[in-house]
Amino acid sequence: MTVPETADETPRAAPRGVELRIPADAAYLRLARLAAADTAARVGLGADAIDDVRLAVSELCALMTGSRTGIILRFEGDDGCVVVEGRGAPGPGIEGENGELARVLVEAVVDELRFEAVDGHATFRFTKQVEV
Amino acid sequence: MTVPETADETPRAAPRGVELRIPADAAYLRLARLAAADTAARVGLGADAIDDVRLAVSELCALMTGSRTGIILRFEGDDGCVVVEGRGAPGPGIEGENGELARVLVEAVVDELRFEAVDGHATFRFTKQVEV
């Protein structure tokens, strides 16, 4: 994931993809889903695959809600493939049955998935390809 | 508008509001509108006021599309008031009749508005209050 190098006054030239920063609060999960679905639709994913990306982003962000830091999401779409990266801190929901179910659901709906939560940092990356 | 001070690996603690970075391309206006409407709904604006915020963000971002930099948007909602700030570079649409009409529309639908385009930088800030 790319993070701005310095605090310059203008946006970086020709950025690729979309970056969304939200508070680690459940009230912002809907916006994360909207951004996910918008990216997936722009890349040309079908209705079911868009729902899959929406669910995956929502569940992964939910695992980071309730933490004291925000959540940073990056969405990129190229060649019929969506790549979503996220970063935050593990929230209380990461433990327990719902956290387990969340991961089962995400693994079932995305292509490649990496999710790590160590030392108070949580990161994920997943891809979803257009069906051919 | 707050920009991250350094390229640290974790999100800043307890961020307020939402930040969205999009390419300066018309294909991303819809996402800017979705983020605007989501913020306005979360703050409790009524249906018409949500439409106003959606239109204002869309028109202001359209004035910056086609430039070579991206667009950075910040959405905050407090005490029944939405504040939207944006930054980018002036796009070709800023000149001519549609650019003028865009500004007329925005001025009609928001409360306070500042829009500046100088030296290749464009910035805006507007507020929209819940009707009481």
Next chain:
Amino acid sequence: MSESQSSPTFAFSVERDGATGTVVARGEIDLASSPEFREAIHGLVDDGVRRLVIDLDAVSFIDSSGLGVLVGALKRVQEQGEDGGLVLRGLSGPALRVFEIAGLDQVFVLTS
């Protein structure tokens, strides 16, 4: 019938007829909206409802927290004894798919 709306995109209504309670949910059930949904369901069971119908026809999204609420509801009505039961009505589209992935379409009684 009572109406409730916790988030701009989730709402539900509750109807009660003797020991039967019907909850009609609309919109998106996620970590933001599921607590209020859970509370309403628990309230009905605590209040003597034994047969629960939860209508999910107009639910466009459900996440693991929403599934947790429904699994919890099933356990609660079953704890009420032989006459306790839960039916999920109108489950379709994206919401049904989540149930299938979780294997929960086999656990619940589904009707159209």
Next chain:
Amino acid sequence: MSESQSSPTFAFSVERDGATGTVVARGEIDLASSPEFREAIHGLVDDGVRRLVIDLDAVSFIDSSGLGVLVGALKRVQEQGEDGGLVLRGLSGPALRVFEIAGLDQVFVLTS
């Protein structure tokens, strides 16, 4: 009748009956979708359409670029002479509001 869809959230269909052309638009008309919309309308007029009906009933959003397309369409049909005309059908909700702010509800012939 022909169908077209330039963006995931905008689509329109075109019907032609002699010198009358009907364009039914659906979804969001913004800077991303208005060029294709403009092209279709210009194509009809270039192709001999004199009376144009543009149905905006299912249009949930229109921006200044969309208004520009419609103003341009009006000018084009009026340039065709006495028999040229444009009617906007089904304008309501947020889209109507934008016309009102721009004062364009007084410029166009609107029907329900």
